[in-house]
Amino acid sequence: MSTRIAFLKGHGTENDFVIVPDPENAVALPPAAVAALCDRRAGLGGDGLLHVVRSAAHPEARHLAAEAEWFMDYRNGDGSVAEMCGNGVRVFARYLQHAGYATEGDLAVATRGGVKTVHLAKDGDITVGMGRAVLPEGEVTVRVGERAWPARNVNMGNPHAVAFVADLAHAGELRAAPPVTPATAYPDGVNVEFVADRGPRHVAMRVHERGSGETRSCGTGACAVAVAAARRDGTDPAVTGTPVTYTVDVPGGTLVITERPDGEIEMTGPAVIVAEGEIDPEWWAGAAV
Numbered sequence: 352m353s354t355r356i357a358f359l360k361g362h363g364t365e366n367d368f369v370i371v372p373d374p375e376n377a378v379a380l381p382p383a384a385v386a387a388l389c390d391r392r393a394g395l396g397g398d399g400l401l402h403v404v405r406s407a408a409h410p411e412a413r414h415l416a417a418e419a420e421w422f423m424d425y426r427n428g429d430g431s432v433a434e435m436c437g438n439g440v441r442v443f444a445r446y447l448q449h450a451g452y453a454t455e456g457d458l459a460v461a462t463r464g465g466v467k468t469v470h471l472a473k474d475g476d477i478t479v480g481m482g483r484a485v486l487p488e489g490e491v492t493v494r495v496g497e498r499a500w501p502a503r504n505v506n507m508g509n510p511h512a513v514a515f516v517a518d519l520a521h522a523g524e525l526r527a528a529p530p531v532t533p534a535t536a537y538p539d540g541v542n543v544e545f546v547a548d549r550g551p552r553h554v555a556m557r558v559h560e561r562g563s564g565e566t567r568s569c570g571t572g573a574c575a576v577a578v579a580a581a582r583r584d585g586t587d588p589a590v591t592g593t594p595v596t597y598t599v600d601v602p603g604g605t606l607v608i609t610e611r612p613d614g615e616i617e618m619t620g621p622a623v624i625v626a627e628g629e630i631d632p633e634w635w636a637g638a639a640v
């Protein structure tokens with residue numbers, strides 16, 4: 352008898368994900384199978400995949416099982432592994448609520464970027480504690496065609512290069528990853544954000560995600576942008592002693608990011624479950640080869 356594999360589809364500010372619930376870590380998900388599921392024409396389609404596993408059942412998260420029952424095994428659309436996904440962790444929590452594994456209140460979720468606390472309300476937006484940003488020394492440069500911008504290196508568990516631009520259209524079509532130099536700043540690749548001002552503590556961004564291409568939102572990217580904007584604007588909460596909140600418009604909606612004087616960052620935004628079903632076993636048999 353063939354294995355039946357369940358899936359759901361969800362999104363957070365239109366950063367969309369295939370969700371594979373697999374509490375006991377019984378489903379093999381090689382990169383080719385992930386890429387096939389995320390394919391927008393021949394698969395289900397998604398910027399990435401959320402593999403929902405009990406921490407105790409996953410070798411990368413077993414040590415976190417006492418802190419967080421669930422592990423977000425996040426994969427990019429090309430099948431590569433990433434440390435963290437800010438929109439993904441909200442959608443992950445929404446799935447746990449939808450499936451009856453979580454109720455209202457605070458929920459700890461293990462990720463490769465550490466344990467994150469998600470605040471679940473009955474409905475409405477979801478807030479997640481994203482932890483602290485790390486800002487490696489040294490400027491980096493982002494290039495698109497003839498244009499080049501100095502950019503801020505911000506690590507939100509995953510790597511980002513944040514470039515402030517006069518016009519988001521200057522990022523062009525973003526069909527390929529924009530070159531970022533020096534390459535040594537990002538040995539594992541980088542997510543690139545282009546940011547334009549919209550008003551006081553209000554910016555808009557576009558993003559080219561490592562392993563996914565241009566997406567309509569990136570939660571860790573929006574946090575990196577808020578952190579870079581606060582340093583640029585003189586509102587760094589570690590310096591002023593006052594929390595600062597930035598509204599970050601993305602092509603798929605709006606995220607609200609607050610950084611506190613101790614460096615802790617909270618992000619609030621929507622998380623939606625769109626559909627659920629079962630993967631055709633015959634298709635699945637061919638997907639991973």
Ligand SMILES: N[C@@H](CCC[C@H](N)C(=O)O)C(=O)O
Binds near residue numbers: 433435436439510569
């Ligand atoms: N869309 C995500 C980030 C997903 C991972 C990223 N592509 C990477 O490789 O680091 C988010 O919402 O944070």
